[in-house]
Amino acid sequence: MTKPSPTRAADSAGRRIWHKFVSNRVALVGMLVILGYVIIALAAPLLYPADPATPNLARVLKPPSATDLLGTDELGRSILGRIIWGSRVSLAIAVAVVAVGLVIGVPIGLVSGYYGGKLDFIIQRFTDVLLAFPGFLLALALIAVLGVGFTNTVTSVAISMIPQYIRLVRSCSLTVRELTYVEAARAAGTRHLKILRRHILPNVMVPIIVQTTLNLGVAILFAAGLGFLGVGIQPPSPEWGTMLGAGRIYIFKAPHVATFPGLAIFLAVLGFNLLGDGLRDALDPRFKA
């Protein structure tokens, strides 16, 4: 009798999840939208070879036409070109934000949930304070101190996400640490660090993956909000929120300037939300679609 190999078992689990994911049409649409944005971001120099920041004062606030599909902005720059290049900025912000959130939030959450006691108490009270602020307001308060620009936008939005990761990972590891196999590992004298890495972390990965996908959308939304208020990414960088903020002044004269960047934000956030929801349904058996 042949034993089922662990690789084969993992393969079939992976296939089952993939099958469940692709059978969810809505989630598939989300994935395609995000894939589209990634391709646009990577191929930006091919899709729009000109510099998206160079003004062309002869073509100021032109409505959409055959030459400029989405029209031009207040400095005569192609809105389509800027949205294409802006996808690089927005995706870069989103990825950087969740990377910082993950790198800081996940280890703190793991340690807090696994060790418990005073350390957990202190970490959780600190998290309480940060969570007393809605994420966007926390990011705004941090921007007030740090100042505007790419790095500070990423830092402030990332900090606003850290407490969320801490809470999520802590609550999951609290449950996992009580499971028999973790107890067995402890009884066998396995070092805490190894237990955290080998046993706890893999078991909290599902909620982390789902939350991260949703957070990518939130990061784009927050960064765009800050850009719209004039305290995020600064012009002439083609960040979508900053473009929208600049276009607001011309809303009566040339509504297209604010319309299209907003549509780009909306579709990207919608894409991440659809993908996140689909992943949750496929990965987490507790949430059946």
Add this chain to the structure above:
Amino acid sequence: MLNYAIKRLLASVFVLLGISILLFVMLRSLPGDPAAVLAGEMATEEDIVLLRQELGLDQPIYVQYGRFLNRLAHFDLGRSARTQDPVIDDIKTRLPNTLVLAVTATFLACLVGIPAGVASALKPHTWIDYLATSSALFGISMPVFWLGLMMVVVFSVMLKWLPAGGTGGIEHLIMPSLSLAAFLVAFIARMTRASMLEVLGQDYVTTARSKGLTEQAVVVRHALKNGLIPIITVIGLQFGRLLSGAVLTETVFAWPGIGRLIVDSILARDYPMVQGVILTFGLLFVLVNIIVDLLYAVIDPRIRYD
């Protein structure tokens, strides 16, 4: 119940203290002399010296924080670096505007979200359900500032029905509160649907139906009443997001609330004002969460906090 309320209030004091420490540290970590930073760019040398004494910058840091707390306890948030007016005065004038906006948006969101959620729970997997759940997803993904601007384009620029911004009659409140309500409608509809689906499967609902009650009585009196708790939780939890949304909505519609105030203050580097508004936001959020907690007990008598 009273004990619980006191406990919750004490816990909130702890959170507010944490926020004050965070703010205190943040503002003192700014590059340069804290007195010069807080006094603003327009301040004279004399103003800065005066403020330095007032803040006790020559004293140890814990004495400085003690003084800061003492002033907070007396609602003294300092003076605006821009206008030199007391910060608390500006907040007092602007806060009611933000509250009107937030409360109207919440009311509108309940008005649309709860019936939409109930309808989709009563007819799951039908077009009503799909319409409600997909528009919920749209509402969550929609940038509130973009939605606001698009409303301006349609209702002010094209149709000329509503004013594009400012305050005045009720017509000025329609677009800001509707755009702010959009995401909340989404959350409320989703939560109502889930909560109703769960409640509608309970035995007492079946009993109510078998007694021959009308469907309306079953839904409203038996199911919805019990399904309300998670819905109220969502409203409480999302109030913070509503305030964040208010910052953006107020900017779009030139609505003179504290959201617009904080943005103007950040742009003008008016740190005492920024500090005051952040504390106000923290206080508001904490208060709403206490109210929501206490409301549970009113709605569901089974919940006892003692």
